[in-house]
Amino acid sequence: MEQKVEPKAITLSKEDFGSDQMVKWCPGCGDHAILRSVENVFPKVGEQLGYSKEDFVVVSGIGCSSRFPYYMNTYGIHGIHGRPAPLAMGIKLANPKLSVWLISGDGDSMAIGGNHFIHIARRNPDINYLMFNNKIYGLTKGQYSPTTPKGQKTKTSPQGSFEMPFNPGELVIGARGKFFARALDSNPKLMQEVFLAAALHHGASIVEILQNCVIFNNKIHALITNKETKDDNQIVLEAGKPMLFGKEKEKGLKLEGTKLKVVTLGKDGVTLDDILVHDPTTDDAGIHMMLASMAPPEFPAAFGVIRSVESETLEDAVWNSVEHEKATSPIKNMDDLMNSGNTWEIE
Amino acid sequence: MEQKVEPKAITLSKEDFGSDQMVKWCPGCGDHAILRSVENVFPKVGEQLGYSKEDFVVVSGIGCSSRFPYYMNTYGIHGIHGRPAPLAMGIKLANPKLSVWLISGDGDSMAIGGNHFIHIARRNPDINYLMFNNKIYGLTKGQYSPTTPKGQKTKTSPQGSFEMPFNPGELVIGARGKFFARALDSNPKLMQEVFLAAALHHGASIVEILQNCVIFNNKIHALITNKETKDDNQIVLEAGKPMLFGKEKEKGLKLEGTKLKVVTLGKDGVTLDDILVHDPTTDDAGIHMMLASMAPPEFPAAFGVIRSVESETLEDAVWNSVEHEKATSPIKNMDDLMNSGNTWEIE
Amino acid sequence: MKKDKVVEIEEAVVRFAGDSGDGMQLTGSLFSDSTAFAGNDFATFPDFPSEIRAPQGTVSGVSGFQIHFGHKSIYTTGDLADVLVAMNPASLIANLKWVKNDAILIVNSDEFTDKNLEKAGYLTNPLDDETLSGHLVVQVPLNTLTYEAVKELDLDNKSVMKSKNMFALGIIFYLFNRDYTKTYSFFENKFKKNPLVVEANKKVLQAGYNFAETLEVIKNTFRIEKAELEKGRYRNVTGNQATAWGLMAAAERSGRNLFLGSYPITPATDILQELAKHKQFTCITQQAEDEIAGIVSTIGASYAGSMAVTTTSGPGLSLKSEAIGLAVMTELPMVIVDVQRGGPSTGLPTKSEQSDLMQALYGRNGDAPVIVIAATSATDAFYSAYEAAKLAMEHMTPVILLTDGSIGNGSEVFKIIKTADLPPINPPIAKANDPEYKPYKRNPQTLARQWAIPGTPGLRHRLGGLEKEDITGNVSHDPLNHEKMMQLRQEKVDKVADFIPELKIDGNEGADLLVVGWGSTYGVLMTTVEEMQNEGKSVSMVQFKHIMPLPKNVREVFSKFKKIVVCENNMGQFVNYLRMQLPEFRYEQYNKVQGLPFMVSELKQKFESLLNE
Amino acid sequence: MKKDKVVEIEEAVVRFAGDSGDGMQLTGSLFSDSTAFAGNDFATFPDFPSEIRAPQGTVSGVSGFQIHFGHKSIYTTGDLADVLVAMNPASLIANLKWVKNDAILIVNSDEFTDKNLEKAGYLTNPLDDETLSGHLVVQVPLNTLTYEAVKELDLDNKSVMKSKNMFALGIIFYLFNRDYTKTYSFFENKFKKNPLVVEANKKVLQAGYNFAETLEVIKNTFRIEKAELEKGRYRNVTGNQATAWGLMAAAERSGRNLFLGSYPITPATDILQELAKHKQFTCITQQAEDEIAGIVSTIGASYAGSMAVTTTSGPGLSLKSEAIGLAVMTELPMVIVDVQRGGPSTGLPTKSEQSDLMQALYGRNGDAPVIVIAATSATDAFYSAYEAAKLAMEHMTPVILLTDGSIGNGSEVFKIIKTADLPPINPPIAKANDPEYKPYKRNPQTLARQWAIPGTPGLRHRLGGLEKEDITGNVSHDPLNHEKMMQLRQEKVDKVADFIPELKIDGNEGADLLVVGWGSTYGVLMTTVEEMQNEGKSVSMVQFKHIMPLPKNVREVFSKFKKIVVCENNMGQFVNYLRMQLPEFRYEQYNKVQGLPFMVSELKQKFESLLNE
């Protein structure tokens, strides 16, 4: 069964999704910018995939980020902590014609919700999963999360955290996820491109958004976002393009032995031909894993769509089977079923 | 704090660990062979690391495999379904001087226990985690598990499973695990080598054991284990050795572009120099990911220690901090604490 | 030597026991089928270990199957067996306590070797000493005779031994005058791909039958008249199957797709397995990664407009607690089936118990009322599941349906009905663009809010676990609103009492003793009470199926009796619940927590002593 | 103009209210410290939204802190405030219902702009109309005066505005004749790295104090005599801190390391945060990936010999249900702290409620009894936590300790004790190579089994969630063993009644009304009952701290009263529990489920109407 049988001709605007509820995030929180980007993307998604405004469902767990559904005028559920993935999956399986968006935080997705996170990646329902990574528990006021760097002092790690953090991209790929992208709360253009790419990808599209929590983890992404260092510490990957970065796009990525290396064009005889060309569509996880892993200072952090591999969605597999069984089963209803097999008559 | 301050001189034998309880697995179940291998390895572990027989603790979840602790004469807990990892971690954190072994199944570890599985990999306590992968739920009589191949018919997937399975090795690496090895219930020598390597690795050592469930998933690993195909479908990786396999070790693995490729020595000009040399110790996850992913028919499945990277263990980090605080804190006991800070006297 | 003597009897209990690998469950169910064809009423009770195939020949590996069948209506699976089939010493030693004093014991003498006797824990061979005196012991060299029967077929050893259960079945068929050829079609179906095995099974079955005919020790055979059942078409169902079917019937009648999010757990897995087979009814089953994902996906599917269900057993219900709270707060319909088993913790996973009642009522944070109903038998599971789904959807609330291992695995005769004859189900679905729609506006009769389904124009709204403002459903921290919503949620559930049947007294009002039960104890309480009534004892009974809310007339019913005894398979959960709900009455209690059903005999003794107090 | 007039008063209630960013919690706690130094007794009540910084100027962003202090013992946080500080219109509108009729209102007039008034929902300026009549309104242009105070310092705008709460605090200090210089050391500590900020805060605080002195509207100041507290050293503790300290004291006294496995959740997180600070006591805290891992690692640590603890709030307790069953079955000691909050589901996460009682008692599969105790105040949390740990270890069982948001976040004066004076804790640790050791052999007094710790020679054994055989602890499916073990587990908990204090009646035996409460309602019930007793009313009370088991003399106590009313902040869970446990009494009930504590006034009204019935 295809996701949308007949795309409707639909015109939507940002205003179709604006809510009348007060947005209660802290002033300066990165969540505000993400909300605006989502409001801007939904009309495009609706128009390009044929969803009317009532077809959007926004689902979340618990956390600052998870208050999101209240701030949009769509169908929505604010669930319980860590469980947005099965909530979204239940909705999508029950009605594949809906455009399902999942909003979650790093704690919601990877601490209490870690199991559902890896399972949604593996099962590949067509859900757009936006994970706000501020590397902290915001709503509960500043405890370390599974993405907090080792050694960082937080309210629950007064001696510095003892734990190696997850890298969400690595986790998604390790769980055999087919789509992973990374965006930044301070770059709305990139966010919108990535969100749209996620929507257009038919399958579970997991997007990590580096988000700043001004209150409890301010400037945690500073190394990546600082004006001075950002050109050297960010690379935006584009399909089919060489992996170049730096102020003048003078640096690039090369595979040396089994490892990535940062090289400079023109130095040590490096030419454009040495630079890797980005292919998000290969099912081979190794290279995507390396790209997702990259982090300053050794490497730039990768942004944009890192991995986007086509694969049957869960709901297509399930609903195709429904159609098949409907067409082939001789048992059409409960009366048939009850009378099938061994029965006997008492007179 | 080091795991063992003073290694004791210890002599142990297999008999030290044999239990008087009846082993209740089905005749022919792969679990029997694994039990025997573990009984054989414990004396070596004790001797090499200075554990006496009372220092071994065997922990499990729920499943056929998880009955394991009852079948050994050690301290042990049979926990609840999916939760062996936190159970083991609690034990190890409370007393780092114990040798903690965790036994679990594919469902226990990657269905209900998936979250704890990835978190134990990330946190890296020194625990030896043996995961029996029979790609089915044995104890509940034959439902598909997160490792059951897509399309396989089981009791809960009468039309064939709709879900892409996990590959445990990929998941461990995606979760930033530092040790992953693979063994086979029908190869006791390899099992014992791998179990010992796991024990000697200081950190969370996760071992996948391909295990045959004769009753509900018989021959699920046949492509790998069949006499006729096994030389072409298995490669045993050894540190520092070229990655060769085949009956005559005539085939090898090579990196071509960003992907692995199977080549034949002497064909198309391939020489031993083209063959990748195995380095389990590199922290770079990309290549280990590729190796863990390999599966017949395109590739041989990798066995042995695929990844083994040194990294601080959780309990070392925690207990070092305890020692440090003990040494430096002016507050030595509860009386000090109660009298610290703002207090006042009423006369 | 054909026996001429056929003894007419009213009822009988047969117990099959053997190694886990001996196919006793299959043997039992084939005998059930034949019992059905013979027109008897029956109920069955499988009793198997939690290991799959514990070591052959040991007591831990023994798997049993009991069937109680008769000419009258059968409500219990039988206290003790009239006939025991014991495939080896271990099954004999493990089951001897479950047979009557003068039972017929059919034992496979080939297996009574020294090694097997030792494995079973026999110091001497019970076939040679006084152990079995009083019983009619039929020693059959089953292995030898089975070989004999198929020796001309080109069959491997293992396959031959696998069919020896059919030899035993043949003997029992003979004993109860059954037509063994009816079972042939089963072989033809099951071993479609292996005609040799079909042939072997037929031969062995027939050989068993014929062998019995020649046996001297068997002096006569038995016949049980067709049961006096209502006219109609019948079939055999297990409680788990009936539960699945009740749910599917409710989906069909309500016009909703069925969604099941579930994680396998004994003894509930069968429901998932049954529903998974019926994709043609748009029955979507999702085997979740755990119980939490199971119920949370169910909440999602319910929000999206499906008739949503999750199934589990005790430990799984524990895991679902938090999410049940979310379902209560969002007021979304769903059925949560708990097939109870022996607790606490992993407990006795393959045994039955009624010990999740308190958990079902109160096992979650905050005051979070839900409807709780309990099925009273395997066939009633069909109607209970249907009613659970109807109440959930019409009252927009989660409903917990309690069954248990004895219901789920047990089987009974089920009268086939027409789906159209079931009561209609009318969920309060909100209409597109209804200008009056408000997420938490309620129907005054039921206090149910409306079900506004994503995709519907004009009804966009947001739900969630934070306290909701009355009518609008906006998040609200207002103190008085909170108190009001607490009351509304409770009242909504209380009002369900207007929509469920009143309690029915079996027996006289004002009898000296009122026996109270709930759920699966119905059959055995009923049988006991009827027997005692026939003996002239002043005993009546009521069986509760509706637990939260209780039927409206409970107070009235209880006030007619001076002595009330509440019987249940737990430490006293329902009696305590009654003490809370109806504190004005005094309750005696009788509890059995052995992972086993009550026996008529022990109940009788208890009731008699209460009557004599 | 120095006021000469100092009015002596008995007690006062001050409430600070402002935007979430205005630092009201800090202001409140500095005032508490000063109150402590002044030698008064006090209790505090923070009241904040579940958002971190909801939009400035809106009612949803208002954060409040109330302190009740006095010369006599203070048991409540105060019904209504004598003095309200309102930093903006939203805090005024949100808090006006919590002040007395003739309160002093200190308002930041700079914030009463049209825009802010609108945001708060004021149509007209309350400072200009009759809204505040009856109150003594002190308008202070706080922003302006704060700027003024630090204008010579080189400080950015934001830092200046951040210190305006200190101006308000200065005013209150003046009002209550406090020595503001005592607070300087706090600034010096907190802003160690930023001397400029220290300087600014000092200046602003002083400016506020001085400004108040010049104010005409303030006709007099107040003085409250030192409280008549027992001689000794005192400090200020919150309930969560006291809980953590009680646990650490128990670890110290029992000679065990403390292990905490926990997942953050409001309002319980502070306990984790407090324990995390004390690694020097070998206090190992593991922030788990979820609540399940939290408790399961606790079970592991307990098995390995630690004094093991897990802390959470309602939804987290739901998630722990299954594992609590495992702890019951393995009979391992541990303390499970539930800091209750408003439910069901996510409910009212920052409000307090007593609605997890049933969950604590029964929220798991099977019959799985545990000890349940409830702390009665912030300081009592210390002793309750200590006792919980003692009972857990000495009786080898999980203990659920119930506190709630009001206890956890509230603070009180705590008399510092010597750890050595606490009752000793003697866990039944099995001795190496004890030939008598059997995993499930029990101490006849307590029925506790022994604690055999991995690493100890000669005691290897295996535990688990399957039913265990009596004495040996081997897995057992035996029906009678199961029933016996069910009884033993219950009896073990019942026997704890021999080790806990009896219930104490406050007031006369045989008074016309017995007021019954449990847990955190102690202070307010006590205050109400004492007031009524002073008025000559025939009212007595008992407060339950031990819930499972109940104190031994409950029956005796209850039988002395004709009318019993059970008061609690839920829909009636404890009263229902009493109906189960002591069905022979009749209970009235009074429930408040608003996320707010009872007020003395409303309790009085209820009790009087019950007396007059």
Ligand SMILES: Cc1ncc(C[n+]2csc(CCOP(=O)(O)OP(=O)(O)O)c2C)c(N)n1
């Ligand atoms: C079952 C449960 N456990 C714990 C909590 C408390 N809690 C709420 S949000 C949260 C973590 C929030 O962090 P994150 O997911 O990163 O979201 P953020 O607030 O940073 O956006 C926690 C621990 C809860 N609400 N429910």
Ligand SMILES: Cc1ncc(C[n+]2csc(CCOP(=O)(O)OP(=O)(O)O)c2C)c(N)n1
């Ligand atoms: C909370 C809970 N859910 C479900 C179960 C039922 N259950 C027991 S073992 C098991 C799966 C076993 O599969 P696996 O972990 O692969 O182990 P195997 O039996 O194959 O060794 C399940 C679903 C349970 N015991 N507890």
Ligand code: SF4
């Ligand atoms: S606490 Fe942090 S994440 Fe939460 S709303 Fe405020 S700034 Fe954003």
Ligand code: SF4
């Ligand atoms: S069911 Fe399968 S996994 Fe379980 S014991 Fe039997 S063969 Fe082994």
Ligand SMILES: [Mg+2]
């Ligand atoms: Mg976060």
Ligand SMILES: [Mg+2]
């Ligand atoms: Mg398995």
